[in-house]
Amino acid sequence: MILEKQRGGLSTGRSISKTLFRKPRNALEGGERAAAEAVAPNVPDRLMEACPGCKAMIFADQLAQNAGICPNCGLHHRIGPARRIALIADPGSYHAVNEDFTEPNHLGFPGYDEKLRRARAASGAAEGVATGFARVEGCPCALYVMDPAFMMGSMGTAVGEKITRLFEAATARRLPVVGFTVSGGARMQEGILSLMQMAKTSGAVRRHGDAGLLYIAVLTDPTTGGVTASFAMEADITLAEPGALVAFAGPRVIEQTTHQKLPEGFQRAEFLLEHGFVDLIVDRRSQRATIARLLRLHGEEAWT
Amino acid sequence: MKAYDKVLAARAGGRPTAASFIEGIFTDFIEMHGDRRYADDPAVIAGIARLNGRPVTVIGIERGATLEERMRRNFGSAHPEGYRKALRQMRLAEKFRRPVVCLVDTSGAACDIGAEERGEGQAIAENLTTMMGLRVPIVSVVIGEGGSGGALALAVADEVWMLENAVYSVISPEGAASILWKDAGAADRASECLKLTAHDLRRMEVVEHVFRERDGWPRVYDNLRAALWKALGHYAGMGEEALLAHRYEKFRKIGRMGEA
Secondary structure, three states: OOHHHHHHOOOOHHHHHHOOOOOOHHHHHHHHHHHHHOOOOOOOOHHHHHHHOOOOEEHHHHHHOOOOOOOOOOOOOOOOOOHHHHHOHHHHHHHEOOOOOOOOOOOOOHHHHHHHHHHHHHHHOOOOOOEEEEEEOEEEEEEEEEEEOOOHEEEEEHHHHHHOOOOOHHHHHHOOEEEEEOOOOOOHHHHHHHHHHHHHHHHHHHHHHOOOEEEEEEEEEOOOOHHHHOHHHHEEEEEEOOOEEOOOOOHHHHHHHHHOOOOOOOOOOHHHHOOOOOOEEEHHHHHHHHHHHHHHHHOOOOOO | OOOHHHHHHHHOOOOOOOOHHHHHHHEEEEEOOOOOOOOOOOOEEEEEEEEEOOEEEEEEOOOOOOOOHHHHOHHHHHOOOHHHHHHHHHHHHHHHHOOEEEEEEEEEOOOOOHHHOOOHHHHHHHHHHHHHHOOOOEEEEEEEEEHHHHHHHHOOOOOEEOOOOOOEOOOOOOHHHHHEEEEEHHHHHHHHHHEHHHHHHOOOOOOOEEEEOOOOHHHHHHHHHHHHHHHHHHOOOOOOOHHHHHHHHHHOOOOOOOOO
16 A cells, blocks of 8 residues: 555646645655646546545556455445446346436426536436346346436436336336445435435335335445435345445534534444444445345245 | 415414314314334324314424424424334324324424434335325325425325415425525525425426415315315225325326336
């Protein structure tokens, strides 16, 4: 890790403003050298990035090879559906459904069309959740993965509809559902219609459950608002990634409302485990094995 | 009236709260306390009453009428134990085959450390799945402010009604304005964009009925009593499977204009 810290200055364009006028915290940061190197030409974009957890500079490919986990501090960086599916599903087993599904700007909300356009460009996806069918160590399941790059996984009518359709299809095909949540909550640009998606998805989760089928949710950073208050918290088995923020009201809102200092680790996965709202915290690198084990325990090995 | 005027009217001090509606619509109300898990939440009142003589379970979010009462009731922002108290009463309603009437009036669920520690999100989520499968009729009435998930937790129903000056929104206009335009003062504009008035929601088919307020509150209570009597009778006679299918479809159809 010393290597990464020494090379702290070999950074992407984004960190220039952060480090340029700041005194180095320690000798390894090498203030002036860092500033000089930071503006050096021919540094490919995103070759390295600063870990938001420990501030160490990490090679992007090293991060990628480590499932998006900082090799220095263990922070689970946010990853999108494509990476997530590659980590969880058996190679070639994933088949997307409703991939191009979108909904119009129902309310004619000002600026929303432009926001959607930018979200599509940033994520490369039509909407904020990927849904499909896959196998995990041979066990078939329905799979949804929310996308932090798409308006922070906010739930509008399209996300609600895709999740609902997935649970309905899983019920019809008698398959378990495995879901990865990441969300800033309901998408306010769709007003009351996005709030209603909480009820709609909950109905589909309930029917799937009533059919005796298994639902495993994996809460990832951050899972908040209307998604926490609906399908994220409705699973039979609730897993969470280490350090993930899981909340109904986010910490900033609570601080502003109550003017209270929030306790250390408040609303992190470990806090939820301690308070009884999560079954298990699972490192991203062992999620595939854990999920497969759970699927097998509810599959053909079950008592009849 | 402009949308933001409705927001202000819905929050106005003199407006009757859930307790007044219960008194005006039902007889013989007997209040039940506690969630049997943690505490009794004064922001939610729940119990059994009679509607034209027949027993119903009534659950209301209560803001309080005086300042002192408002503080005691946390201004109608319920903690998880409030939603779990409601849940307990709904399960009893199902056991004893009586319909459920919910009166919604909240700016939102409680937002503090205790609420999060005790699982506000989980409490709301459990109400949503439970109400989706509850085998007795449910009618919810937004009587003042319907604030986001904290309101929805009592509004998964066979029909959702609103009073004409009530509002129902995914986020408060102040909250939306401060996120979108970094200006909580733009709540006026946000109110228009959010389409949160009773007539907006009726147009979007999120609510089935809007009740006039202009003839005075005694008339509102009479109208609600008559409408509840009719609706609950209708849904009670429907048969459980048809009832649940109807409730599922009511929410299933919302926001389904997309491609493919």
